Amino acid sequence: MLSRRLDKLLCLVPECRILADVGCDHGYVGTEALKRNIAERVIFADISAKSLSKARANCPDELQDRATFVCQDGLADLQCDCAVIAGMGGMEIISILRKAKNLPHMLVLQPNRNAREVREFVSDSYRITQDSKISDGKYYDMIVACICADPPKLSELELEFGADNLSHPTEDFVSYLKKEQTKLTNILHSCGDPDVADRLSRVEKALAICMGGQI
Ligand SMILES: C[S@@+](CC[C@H](N)C(=O)[O-])C[C@H]1O[C@@H](n2cnc3c(N)ncnc32)[C@H](O)[C@@H]1O
Missing domain, CATH: 1.20.5 (Single alpha-helices involved in coiled-coils or other helix-helix interfaces)
Structure with a gap:
């Protein structure tokens, strides 16, 4: 069974053709996205070969033809409609996005810390469409963003806490x-x-x- 954190995260992933699960580790997000038909195909990416083997082993045989497994740092030159980057530090997420050759249309991010910096970086080229704080033993920020030519500027308080959290507090x-x-x-x-x-x-x-x- 998925943790509350991963279940909430998965609910935020939009239907898409190609999803990249970056820093996939166990691969639960990508595998569940395939099972639920949220994504037609999933690219499982991890910098650690050991983690990637876990993801491959956890992905059922009948889903493997819709899955690709790549051992690499971040997004590199992957082409995807949506990237989930979860369970790592915000500065690592920023570094992955900074180095990406192609920015995905949608992002679903769950930084373990430095959420403010992630919002600031992302809101240069994306509109943040959802931003929620989830409790699952600890508190987690979940940020959904859609690429945008003229993204709105966030106030200091919105950067720190997330605009959605302030306007629709849970x-x-x-x-x-x-x-x-x-x-x-x-x-x-x-x-x-x-x-x-x-x-x-x-x-x-x-x-x-x-x-x-x-x-
Ligand atoms: C704590 S796990 C998170 C797994 C899963 N995304 C989740 O939210 O439960 C972090 C994973 O990110 C991977 N990782 C860290 N930095 C990375 C990078 N720059 N590129 C790809 N994978 C990375 C680690 O190897 C590890 O498997």
């Missing part, structure tokens, strides 16, 4: 903000660090917006 996002507020308040009491105070004030601003304030 229970998971509000619980994330409340936990952050408690954690940062405790840290601030013990150290008085102005950076912590700044972050706390942005978290409280986001909470106020979720409770009905203006973005």
Whole structure:
């Protein structure tokens, strides 16, 4: 059974002809996308040969003719309609997109950290169409983006928290903000660090917006 994180991620993958599961590791996302006919074909890519063998072994025989397995760094010169890049650091995701020869039309990204930097980088050439915080033991950001000639500029708060989270806050996002507020308040009491105070004030601003304030 898929984890809540992977299940949510998969729900965000649009129907497409060629999906690249970049940093596929076990290959669960790509395999499930084939099973559910979300993608006609999947390119499983991983920098690690060991991970790629896992993906190949986990992909049922009857789906193998719709699957390609490539051991490489990032997207390189792959051609795909959509790329899922999940479960790695945001700076690695940015580096993969920066080095890609062909930018996919759609992206489904789940950075483990540095989501702000990912939003900033992606919003240069993509419109972020969905951006949600998901709880699955930890909190995960899931960002869906569609290539765009004139993408909208995001505010500082939208870069930090995701525009969708602010305009359509989910229970998971509000619980994330409340936990952050408690954690940062405790840290601030013990150290008085102005950076912590700044972050706390942005978290409280986001909470106020979720409770009905203006973005
Ligand atoms: C923690 S796993 C995530 C697996 C899966 N995407 C998920 O979300 O559960 C990260 C995978 O990304 C791969 N990886 C890291 N950097 C990569 C890169 N630049 N190009 C391709 N694969 C990469 C690692 O080898 C590893 O298999």
